[in-house]
Amino acid sequence: MVTSSKSAIRLLATDIDGTLLNPQFQISERDLSALRRAHASGIEIVLVTGRRHTFALPIARQLGFDLWLISSNGAVTRSLSGETFHRDLMPAETCRRLCAAMQEFRGNTVLTFDKETKGALVLEHMDELGASIRRWLEKNVQYIDFVIPIERALVTDPIQSMFCGSIARMNQALEALNNSGMQGMVTILRTEYPQRDLLMIDVLDAGCSKGHALERWAAHRGYRREQVMAVGDNHNDVEMLEFAGHPVIMGNACEELRARGWRVTGGNDACGLAEAIEIMLGETVVPAG
Secondary structure (H helix, E strand, C coil): CEECCCCCCCEEEECHHHHHCCCCCCCCHHHHHHHHHHHHCCCEEEEECCCCHHHHHHHHHCCCCCCEEEEHHHCEEEECCCCEEEECCCCHHHHHHHHHHCHHHHHHEEEECCCCCCCCEEECCCCCCCHHHHHHHHHCHHHEEECCCHHHHCCCCCCEEEEEECHHHHHHHHHHHHCCCCECCEEEEEEEEHHHCEEEEEEEECCCCHHHHHHHHHHHHCCCHHHEEEEECCHHHHHHHHHCCEEEECCCCCHHHHCCCCEECCCCCCCHHHHHHHHHHCCEECCCC
């Protein structure tokens, strides 16, 4: 049995891609074992991801215990069994205005809706998307609908709009967003993978982020900030790490995070998540009996 007597942490929030998953997009045995020991010691685990809830479920189920997921960069908080705690959708009219302002990047646009049928992901075509995103879309093919113009899909409020493509192209999109006049109406988050020349820009409802969702969940569960540890690696993890009383960044973290002075653990190629958990637990083993 492992005890957390040396740890005041009650809630552990971990990102998935680049953090929980290794470079082969798998959960290493050491990371899995560490998470299970933390859970057994009474620490609540919550996965906080930019993935859609359904796309994160196969990862969450590998952990082998019940937990909640904060998905779509904070827009949806839902249990493994499908119970919804909170949703923060973008008003359809706001999304229409966004699509009009980003007309030049229509071929890089993907809308996400909170449903598990065809039309959960909507785009006009795949011609301008990079190979990495096309592979992701191919894994989600049963959820994709092609709608021209894309605004015709906005019969309900979407979770978010995503712009994705090469880093150079998406930096142009970021500039366009900054000049769109939509400040205060939306939250703009980015996730960057230089080795894949991939930049994803998630545009969500104003005030929606991993950090806001984690703060809401911690308050619901009665945890103070100093009882929360968060582990992440990318730009979209900043708000989550800022909220947590114990922020930890991966050894493979982007430069923006590394410049914050937060504690650095090993990379996702070296079980950095497990290393952070082992330090948190103190790894005091109490012999059975």
